[in-house]
Amino acid sequence: MAQTGFSPNPMKLPPFFEEDRLAVDAHLEKLLPAESVQPPSIHTAMRYSVFAGGKRIRPILCLETARIFGTDVSAALYPGCAIEFIHTYSLIHDDLPALDNDDLRRGKPTSHKKFGEATAILAGDALLTQAFETIAATPVSAERRVAMVTEIATAAGTVKGMVGGQVADLEAEGKPVSPEMLEYIHRSKTAALIRASITAGALCAGAPAEDVARLRRFGETIGWAFQVTDDILDVEESSAALGKTAGKDIAQQKATYPAVYGLERSHQIAKELADKGIAELGAYGERANRLRTIAEFLVLRRA
Ligand code: FPP
Numbered sequence: 504m505a506q507t508g509f510s511p512n513p514m515k516l517p518p519f520f521e522e523d524r525l526a527v528d529a530h531l532e533k534l535l536p537a538e539s540v541q542p543p544s545i546h547t548a549m550r551y552s553v554f555a556g557g558k559r560i561r562p563i564l565c566l567e568t569a570r571i572f573g574t575d576v577s578a579a580l581y582p583g584c585a586i587e588f589i590h591t592y593s594l595i596h597d598d599l600p601a602l603d604n605d606d607l608r609r610g611k612p613t614s615h616k617k618f619g620e621a622t623a624i625l626a627g628d629a630l631l632t633q634a635f636e637t638i639a640a641t642p643v644s645a646e647r648r649v650a651m652v653t654e655i656a657t658a659a660g661t662v663k664g665m666v667g668g669q670v671a672d673l674e675a676e677g678k679p680v681s682p683e684m685l686e687y688i689h690r691s692k693t694a695a696l697i698r699a700s701i702t703a704g705a706l707c708a709g710a711p712a713e714d715v716a717r718l719r720r721f722g723e724t725i726g727w728a729f730q731v732t733d734d735i736l737d738v739e740e741s742s743a744a745l746g747k748t749a750g751k752d753i754a755q756q757k758a759t760y761p762a763v764y765g766l767e768r769s770h771q772i773a774k775e776l777a778d779k780g781i782a783e784l785g786a787y788g789e790r791a792n793r794l795r796t797i798a799e800f801l802v803l804r805r806a
């Protein structure tokens with residue numbers, strides 16, 4: 504954080520967060536079929552979870568990464584929203600009885616509680632499919648679109664991606680977990696998609712390969728810090744604050760940083776990872792101030 508002498512108060516979010524969030528919400532609204540489109544039940548369920556009140560961190564990261572390389576970042580709304588669709592599908596499926604079995608998400612009843620399991624499974628499937636339709640519609644060259652598809656599909660997949668991490672997370676339940684496995688779970692189930700939010704923004708804006716590689720390291724590291732913070736919040740915050748059931752990780756004997764390292768060391772690890780990620784932004788000077796602000800927010804947030 505010392506790189507540019509830049510030191511915002513991350514708990515007082517600057518106006519660009521809200522501006523980006525509104526632009527993302529308007530674009531999500533445009534991309535999703537109306538509830539009335541046949542068959543209405545699936546479109547109602549898709550919209551219910553997408554508009555349930557998420558922070559929109561991933562699309563905001565995508566937009567703000569694109570902004571490093573140009574002023575018109577409207578094309579980056581497409582990969583940003585695509586990743587928000589994938590993220591939302593992952594939450595719907597994560598909450599299913601066969602997985603983490605939860606009743607509350609984003610402060611509302613989970614999809615399967617509201618619509619039943621069959622519709623919730625299909626709403627997740629539909630959002631994942633909608634994501635790739637959305638990337639394909641990005642108004643940039645075919646070469647950039649293919650690069651984004653590869654980046655995002657890999658991050659959501661089984662090889663060090665979200666599905667692989669989710670499998671390992673489920674299989675680690677109730678068992679002693681090694682620090683290496685804990686790192687694998689966090690980097691795969693959460694950091695990979697956050698990393699892709701950043702690299703997709705860079706690829707969409709036509710960033711040179713060297714920048715994409717640097718931003719990939721930034722994204723991977725802050726994504727990892729994000730999940731360590733998520734583990735900490737599950738212990739320290741209430742369900743009302745989080746909008747999801749707090750204290751579940753201990754109840755389900757999940758592989759978490761507080762379980763393996765304790766709370767105090769987990770806070771230090773989150774901070775060290777965030778600092779390490781932010782150090783990658785040194786090359787961009789003040790152009791990366793917004794990304795620095797978001798990275799700080801990711802570990803200091805309370806929800
Ligand atoms: C909270 O994000 C979500 C995470 C910390 C990711 C956890 C990972 C999974 C649920 C993977 C599940 C994977 C499959 C394949 C089912 P957030 O705080 O940004 O949530 P918000 O969008 O509601 O603000």
Ligand code: MG
Pocket residue numbers: 597603672
């Ligand atoms: Mg889970």
